[in-house]
Amino acid sequence: MPKYVPFQPLSLPDRTWPNQTIRHAPVWCSVDLRDGNQALINPMGPAKKMELFKTLLRIGFKEIEVGFPAASETDFSFLRELIEQQLIPDDVTIQVLTQARPQLIERTFEAIAGAKNAIVHLYNSTSTLQRRVVFRADKAEITKLAVDGATRIHELASQVSDGRVRYQYSPESFTGTEIDFSVEICDAVCNVWQPTIENKTIINLPSTVELATPNVYADQIELFCRLFKFRDRAIISLHTHNDRGTGVAASELALLAGADRVEGTLFGNGERTGNLDIVTMALNLTTQGIDSGLDFSNIKEVRRVAEFCTELKVHERTPYAGDLVFTAFSGSHQDAIKKGYDAMKESGQEQFEVPYLTIDPADIGRQYDPIIRVNSQSGKGGVAYLVENELGFRLPRRLQVAFSQVVQQATDSTGQEMPAREVGKKFLETYVSPPAELVYRSHKPLECDLEDQEMFQFSIEYQGVAHEVVGQGNGPLDALVHALTEKFGLAYDIQDYQEHAMEAGSGSSAAAYILLKTPEGTELYGVGQHRSLTKASILGLVAAINRCLGLSRDATSKR
Numbered sequence: 001m002p003k004y005v006p007f008q009p010l011s012l013p014d015r016t017w018p019n020q021t022i023r024h025a026p027v028w029c030s031v032d033l034r035d036g037n038q039a040l041i042n043p044m045g046p047a048k049k050m051e052l053f054k055t056l057l058r059i060g061f062k063e064i065e066v067g068f069p070a071a072s073e074t075d076f077s078f079l080r081e082l083i084e085q086q087l088i089p090d091d092v093t094i095q096v097l098t099q100a101r102p103q104l105i106e107r108t109f110e111a112i113a114g115a116k117n118a119i120v121h122l123y124n125s126t127s128t129l130q131r132r133v134v135f136r137a138d139k140a141e142i143t144k145l146a147v148d149g150a151t152r153i154h155e156l157a158s159q160v161s162d163g164r165v166r167y168q169y170s171p172e173s174f175t176g177t178e179i180d181f182s183v184e185i186c187d188a189v190c191n192v193w194q195p196t197i198e199n200k201t202i203i204n205l206p207s208t209v210e211l212a213t214p215n216v217y218a219d220q221i222e223l224f225c226r227l228f229k230f231r232d233r234a235i236i237s238l239h240t241h242n243d244r245g246t247g248v249a250a251s252e253l254a255l256l257a258g259a260d261r262v263e264g265t266l267f268g269n270g271e272r273t274g275n276l277d278i279v280t281m282a283l284n285l286t287t288q289g290i291d292s293g294l295d296f297s298n299i300k301e302v303r304r305v306a307e308f309c310t311e312l313k314v315h316e317r318t319p320y321a322g323d324l325v326f327t328a329f330s331g332s333h334q335d336a337i338k339k340g341y342d343a344m345k346e347s348g349q350e351q352f353e354v355p356y357l358t359i360d361p362a363d364i365g366r367q368y369d370p371i372i373r374v375n376s377q378s379g380k381g382g383v384a385y386l387v388e389n390e391l392g393f394r395l396p397r398r399l400q401v402a403f404s405q406v407v408q409q410a411t412d413s414t415g416q417e418m419p420a421r422e423v424g425k426k427f428l429e430t431y432v433s434p435p436a437e438l439v440y441r442s443h444k445p446l447e448c449d450l451e452d453q454e455m456f457q458f459s460i461e462y463q464g465v466a467h468e469v470v471g472q473g474n475g476p477l478d479a480l481v482h483a484l485t486e487k488f489g490l491a492y493d494i495q496d497y498q499e500h501a502m503e504a505g506s507g508s509s510a511a512a513y514i515l516l517k518t519p520e521g522t523e524l525y526g527v528g529q530h531r532s533l534t535k536a537s538i539l540g541l542v543a544a545i546n547r548c549l550g551l552s553r554d555a556t557s558k559r
């Protein structure tokens with residue numbers, strides 16, 4: 001006998017779920033305070049339970065499994081506190097889990113006394129393996145266990161006069177149970193509970209252990225729904241775990257297969273590899289334009305509470321919530337993201353269409369600025385994005401290329417990420433305020449008789465000495481270049497000039513980008529920023545000249 005044998009899928013050649021699409025959100029039930037809690041190294045105490053409960057309410061859950069009150073005093077007294085302190089909103093139903101054992105069921109009803117709306121959730125395991133090794137019982141005995149439990153629940157519920165009690169039954173380990181037996185036992189339980197169209201029973205079909213690919217679970221759900229006598233009087237609920245890493249996929253496919261309701265936890269906390277991650281599943285719906293009914297607009301706060309209560313960290317790569325999921329390090333991704341945002345801004349379109357991003361981070365309370373982070377794998381797009389975001393400069397393409405090489409050199413030499421603020425600092429010290437041999441103080445126009453020519457006098461300092469220089473040209477930049485060539489022999493050619501107004505918030509100033517060519521043929525940018533466009537241009541030119549001067553200084557010192 002081999003150690004591992006493949007899961008035998010059921011035969012369902014006329015399956016219909018692959019042709020379906022999800023069109024609306026399921027009913028959600030959070031099981032954070034029960035399945036999530038039972039899997040913790042340190043189960044939550046009353047204060048943490050309360051904080052998590054309140055967070056679940058804020059998110060918008062209307063059904064919350066608050067515990068297994070017959071199993072633990074903490075769960076019991078927490079439930080009593082919720083009920084006695086009237087902390088459960090009228091439109092919220094609390095759910096409690098119990099095994100099919102009379103004393104546990106009785107204690108469960110003591111726990112929910114006074115609750116306006118409660119779901120009593122009965123479970124017993126039904127799989128071939130559990131029947132054989134845990135219960136050592138045949139199908140009839142397992143069915144009797146469930147029916148006896150259901151009967152006791154029905155008796156106790158009929159004595160409740162001050163609240164509504166609904167029923168839920170889970171054939172635990174459903175995925176390892178023959179479908180006809182799952183149907184048989186659920187039919188037997190429903191025969192006791194006698195659900196109606198108005199008062200449906202919840203039949204929860206758990207993938208207690210994920211045993212096969214998600215399509216197999218979908219087949220199981222579809223076939224169950226076809227065979228189950230009470231389908232029209234039942235809410236079919238899913239409860240997937242993530243043993244094979246496909247808990248979300250399994251629930252999504254099973255919704256296609258006809259399920260109505262989904263149980264899960266925030267960020268997938270739960271037994272072993274966890275329960276279905278409700279945050280991921282809900283936000284997956286959001287990205288399809290479907291209102292999930294849950295509010296994750298402040299996902300950071302939800303994550304903070306979940307991490308505090310569970311003492312488990314949300315992994316950096318967790319969909320939507322992880323630290324790194326809105327971060328692109330690699331150059332081509334950064335370039336594409338920047339272009340995507342620019343295109344959306346230009347077109348003013350509503351539809352969110354940015355390469356590599358499935359959701360607008362702002363919709364879940366995350367920020368744009370950490371989207372792009374720069375390390376030695378980054379390219380011009382990301383670097384330009386950061387400079388624009390940090391400082392408001394919209395770099396011409398050639399300057400993007402040039403500056404990304406500057407950044408690349410720095411990140412290659414440190415082997416470290418360069419934070420956005422450092423990138424901004426590097427940009428300023430490289431292009432806006434490089435070491436200055438030449439300093440511009442002021443300028444004024446002079447009379448000029450020549451057509452299409454202007455003349456200016458510039459007050460400058462060169463190599464620590466103040467000078468007044470005069471030059472003429474087709475504008476102030478040209479005039480300054482001529483004046484400096486004439487006076488100091490600084491012969492640089494302007495190759496490119498670009499400018500733009502800086503956006504509001506940057507002090508409504510202008511930015512100018514000057515590309516100079518040295519007599520040796522090297523091209524260097526300088527950047528100026530000032531309230532006056534003319535001064536921004538002159539400052540950009542002076543910055544570029546200082547970079548050229550620095551280059552020849554370096555060359556001389558190396559000789």
Ligand SMILES: CC(=O)SCCNC(=O)CCNC(=O)[C@H](O)C(C)(C)COP(=O)(O)OP(=O)(O)OC[C@H]1O[C@@H](n2cnc3c(N)ncnc32)[C@H](O)[C@@H]1OP(=O)(O)O
Nearest residue numbers: 035038068070071072099100101123124125134135172208
């Ligand atoms: C898949 C799930 O997540 S199901 C939820 C599981 N959650 C928990 O177990 C957390 C809370 N549980 C507990 O605190 C305890 O297990 C208790 C209080 C419920 C029961 O405690 P104990 O009776 O002392 O022990 P234990 O859990 O070992 O009981 C196992 C017995 O219950 C039986 N049993 C297990 N599940 C069920 C069930 N759903 N219905 C009836 N009997 C059951 C087992 O067959 C076993 O019987 P045996 O003692 O005759 O062999």
Ligand SMILES: CC(C)C(=O)C(=O)O
Nearest residue numbers: 123170172173206208
């Ligand atoms: C009690 C059931 C629903 C359960 O937690 C599981 O099967 O994982």
